[in-house]
Amino acid sequence: MSHAQAADGAALHYEVRGSGAPLVLLAGQSNSHRWWEPVRDRFEAAFTTVVMDWRGTGESDAPDTDTYSTPHFARDVVAVLDHAGIDRAHVYGTSMGGRVAQWLAADHAPRVDRLVLGCTSPGAPHGIERGPAVRKALADPDQTAARAALLDLMYTPAYIAAHPGPFTTLGDPAMPAHARRRHLRASARHDAWDALPRITAPTLVVHGSDDDFNPTANAPLIADRIPGARLLIVPGGRHAYFEECADAATPPVVDFLNARTERTR
Template sequence: MPDYAIADDGARIAFAERGTGVPVLLIAGQATGMHGWGPFADALARDFRVIVFDHRGIGASEARAGGPGDAQYTTRAFAQDAVAVLDAAGVAAAHVVGHSMGGRVAQWLAADDPERVRRLVLIATTASDKVGERRDPAVIADLLSGDRERMTPLFFDDDWAAAHPEAVDGFFTRVATREALRGHFAASRDHDAREVLARITAPTLVLHGEHDPLTPLPQAALLAEAVPGATLIPFDARHGLHLDTPAVADAVREFLLPPGQRRG
């Protein structure tokens, strides 16, 4: 059973944790539940206290507090939900890792609440879709189709997906209303943190797939240039590189561990 944080508007945000050590908060992508982190979270939990949560409206998290009203579906509001999770977990500051829309949420968290973020990892994400190279509209149609056969090639290597059906299922399986799915898509689409990225003080690592059809690699370069001191590492991968590319988890681990515990 998950634990629950209480967001600013009273909504209950479900979270869970595993492992011990310095806390690492994982922020999932658009309409993706906490269980979608799968083997990536397991790998980090060998060295860290890993905290995962369901975004509002997804899985066991409420879209809003009981009663009528509009859910807060923006990446900046999601960042405040993440702060509520840290508070409920008793964590003053954590390393923060965000994938896709979760990386957009993490940008706000690092800019608005810099004291809560030790180190920041942004995976397969952008500062804004309003500038730079745009994705193919056909790719968006595949993403929104709900058809697993159309979506899987956007994220994962074909051979890896065939060999790891449980991880793929965990990533795509979610409980959400149509309202929540629309809200998450709009929040991710409308994200624009360009004006605040210079405020990020946490050491930042940007990881991106060279063959990402959802977020072209030049977008990652723009993001890394905008965050002070950020480092960009490209991988021979697609949008779900944190799951199907073991070198990504290795890079995150090396970046987050103290120098004396790193292999390099």
């Protein structure tokens, strides 16, 4: 267990495990490093994995300040890399982690080797927003109903029936309310459209074919915006495709990061 210090002094918890070239795994909004627990071991035979708790989650500090934005989170990732003594790493970001990874690759290009953007969006106004029915279900004042809606957006009913949990992708339950609000605002305000063409790292864009939480239509928008980016749509995958469809999604990601994939599009 280690803690890096962000530019504003906030402590950022991170963990390093595995062997091989470094691979930073970035979690979704309002989630800690535990987002990656179900699949992290699949990467560790080939890579030294680095996971972190976003500010406001897990064992990182949760300042109630205007330091929650996707570009700022990218600077937090750089602070972790600096503390860990890693000059350059592969980066795999999913959901809000993918939003952060866009800024990391655009604004801190020397730190990113190869880039994977999973189930993410370029942000408003160019991205495709989730539908009104989805927004209404997630905002249900009945917390049990809202959690059930989120679970259904993340996984198929068959997967839920076969895997009763606990699920590590449904948010950090210990997260302070102010940090949860700031995470939501950071993700909602993300707009990297003008920055995407500046990304020079070889990029793979991955998305589940049945993702209504972050609509699948965002994937080709991003892939077309980043020079030379490749696109991989995972059949049947919902927002947590990287967990439920790990057998289909992880091998091509590993191959891409190892520069063995000639063509995914």
